[in-house]
Amino acid sequence: MSATADRIAALLRQHPVWDGHNDLPWEARDQVGYDWERLDIGGDTSDRTHTDIARLRAGGVGAQFWSVYVPSNLPGSAAVTATLEQVDAVRRMVARWPEHLALALTADDVEDAWAHGRIASLMGAEGGQSIDSSMGTLRALYELGVRYMTLTHNHNNPWAESATDAPAPHGGLSAFGREVVREMNRLGMLVDLSHVSAGTMRAALDVSEAPVIFSHSSARAVCDVPRNVPDDVLARLADNGGVCMVTFVPSFVTPAIGQWRAAAGEAARAAGVAPNDVAEFDRFATAWGETHPKPATTLDDVVAHVEHVREVAGPRHVGLGGDYDGAGGFADELRDVTGYPRLLAALADRGWSDPDLAGLASGNVRRVLRDAEGVAQRLQGERAPSVARIEDLDA
Template identity: 35%
Template sequence: MTDWLRLANEIHADSLLIDGHADTPQRFVDEGFQWTSPDLKGGQLSAAAAREGGLDGEFFALWAEPSQWAGRFVERTFQLLQGMEDQIAAHSEALTLCRTASEVRRAKDQGKFAALLGIEGGHSIANSLDLLREFFNRGVRYMTLTWSNHNDWCDSSGEHVPRHNGLTAFGKEVVQEMNRLGMLVDVSHVSDAAFWQVLETSRVPVIASHSSSRALTNSYRNLTDDMLRAVAAKGGVVMVNFNAAFVDETHRLQWNALHDERAAAETRLCELWRERGKPMPYREEIELAHTFLDRAPRPPLQSLIDHFDHILRVCGTEHVGIGSDFDGIPAAPVDIDSAADLPRITAGLLERGWQPEALRGMLGENLLRVLDQAQA
């Protein structure tokens, strides 16, 4: 009998493995968490977990949570950026900032973890192309155009009543300026209308840094098969999100059924933090969400494998990647507790008949190719 997990670990050791999205910068700033900590302390990503899972690099997301940081989006984004820079300085023997694919490859050769930077949510640039350029100059190499909130120039999949019917004229300017800079345009979180307008506007391939398949799990955060094919046709990459509610329909329905109760509990928690005069750290929201998992249990690992398998078939092996959303999701499927468990996904795909060479692109080469194309 083939030992699929052993083979997966061998493939990871011999490949460049890059994850497209993690929210760990909040932990650095809000919790004082250190990249080289031997203990995950409730999180999903660290130097030790990455090493165990064969993960060579990560796009760390700078995300200004819109309700807690209302009116202070730019301040929070710079705070998270500074937090990343402080980690890189403090752990320079283990962590290095990378802006290009060649720098990622050099980091692996040097035995260092490649830290790439992305902004999650266009509200962080406060409608300023000058700010966009400043973030680029500090190392940011992608921007997710929205989060779950509409902003002043792009509609989100998280609000069902459109504000702009997609992108505004300024939104198209943002996409064009990102193209000019060589910053990847990320369509995860955007509305369906905005998605199609972005693909029409962008001169280079785009990415979906953390989105799964809507054909399998009916969430507007996921992409339809037509969308998957369109990203691939433009030469881009779709990176599969691990959020349990995006990869398993049964769990999604159970989770949504608890929405009102979860929202009420979250409101009470926010009030406690407001009384302290501080924004509520996102870790508090994650820990609160965990208390509901007994009534919306984590789905099986096979649900996540189903999404990889489906998107590989629809997009082709050159247009799929990994977008875990580590440290930003309430729960991943069973057996995916941290970056150390990434080989389980590769093992599951090998068991379904995918060949090692077909998976190497998914593990990281596809994302690096698109980064090269955007910067060219």
């Protein structure tokens, strides 16, 4: 091993990676109907997924937010049911491999998992469609272990505007949406601003009393696509205390691929396919790409985003959110969950200090969750659970 590789290996033993977003549960649904005997991540699944336990270990991963994603165009009650199935799948996955995985509900739980040599497993709901505009459902998901909720996915919901849908009348968050953020703060559920419009980002930062996260987003100044974070929002993370967990998704980190995807989106619309319909658009883009080759992505493209977020937001406000098993075509060095040490080594070679690398790997998001827990403890002493109803606030 090189001196840099030795340095990163030593750092990860003390400061494991805490990744913001992995879609393995949805892959388990798609491939095997959530049958963990048939998708045995205790063995080698490299021909089927980006993720298995051995590769998580090789990548220095010590904590993972597993996405309990469901499509954002599911109708309300169906979205809730599908989210519950995702939660159940994660909990059964953890129970299936208890010697390697540990369910984590708090920052202390994460540290306890590390002390016992296990990978802390947390859950994040990807999109407000999962609560069907119900505060009771939001609280139920928290009780089941969901520790962040992305306010939207690819479609607007009744109270929040997505980055990839038509502008909403409220321009970000409705009155009910602002109350959702307040209730998340009271619970200690992290407000995740990936996938939302810039207007929603700014509105949520105006309301939130706790640090926010971007579980898997990159910098719009580096790659100008709607899914990325504008500089004015990144700059606000310093005061908010939040963290932008940089994603590795090629169309969000490589400008040429972002442009390719935009062109594919226009072609899809002309063919009657909505670009924000994940399954339909992916099928369309695969076929369209046969005559319109996709440009290549590189590790350096991801490095550029990590460094830009550090420069604008500060070293305490950047993290990692690969989006493995939720996207494809990653840079070769980041081809699966073994890639984190190679990214950290590239940053080390560019002069990053060990404290800044440790913060990027996990220290920053650990602080954010602990701070959110502190805010929740205070707020629970100040106000009762919200009984707000969307039909009353957004009439």
